[in-house]
Amino acid sequence: MTKAETREALVRAALELFAERGYESTTAAAIAERAGVTEMTFFRYFPAKSSVLIDDPYDPLIAEAILRQPAQVPPIRAAIAAIAEGWKSVPPPASAAVRDRLRIVSRTPSLRGAIATSNASTEAAISGALVQRGAPVSEARIAAAATMAALAAALLDWAEGDEPDLGAAIDAALRVLAGGAS
């Protein structure tokens, strides 16, 4: 198996087991076993069980996209444009798998700390990129916090509903954030 295949197998095994037994009752060892690898291999791919659900590969993409925005664009507009672009530049994820993941996350109280940490790191990536392109720190923090809060609200809402297209949900959130819709 290639690295990407092993990773994918671990994610699939984890989601299956979380659905069968619940998140709390599933161990990293059980996930590894179902995926046909050792527990040590599991921890080479994921630092913790929660990382299977919460791992966020988009932070550097979003930061780069923010730095590409024209200098005169105000902070929150730059963040909105960057997320819209960043979203287009990654291959469309399998929406059903993303929804499964988000549902487990939103219904598992013990994961709240891990989500908060993950959201804080995306927020810091956005805020850092905004400062790098010249925004005062306080403005960058406000814009990053508002953007992440809008996205998190949209994702949770989408996860609990049955609208198929995640991309459409993100676009809708960005439109509302930009002062439009309704």
Add this chain to the structure above:
Amino acid sequence: MTKAETREALVRAALELFAERGYESTTAAAIAERAGVTEMTFFRYFPAKSSVLIDDPYDPLIAEAILRQPAQVPPIRAAIAAIAEGWKSVPPPASAAVRDRLRIVSRTPSLRGAIATSNASTEAAISGALVQRGAPVSEARIAAAATMAALAAALLDWAEGDEPDLGAAIDAALRVLAGGAS
């Protein structure tokens, strides 16, 4: 003492004691004693020690101001305008006392749950008012979450800095949220 005076005396006593001994080491009984009332009186004014710091009287004002916005104004714009207005309609609070309170809150990990609950209830008030004036629930939630996140970021930033005017900090946050500044 009138009710307002008793309340004010309890808040002042609490802030003094938190500054002297720290939040964790201060009991409701000690606050009551310093204010010259019984512990039972304390609990008639505040359901818990954390309420002295976190009590939020502005939620109904914000919701009413949202309902007053013209129908064609999109959700996040309505929330922004309402907070700007709501802020003007309350007597300017003593900024130094607000800063003391926010600093204690932001530096006391055990208060995080109480802040989250308080923020969630303001967010629900904003979101509920937006739905009442016709926004789809998902749009209302996104707008409310973004607005509260922007305000919380601005308030924390202001509390840790030495800019005197809280109103100016809130105005700046609303400008960034509305897509301006920098």
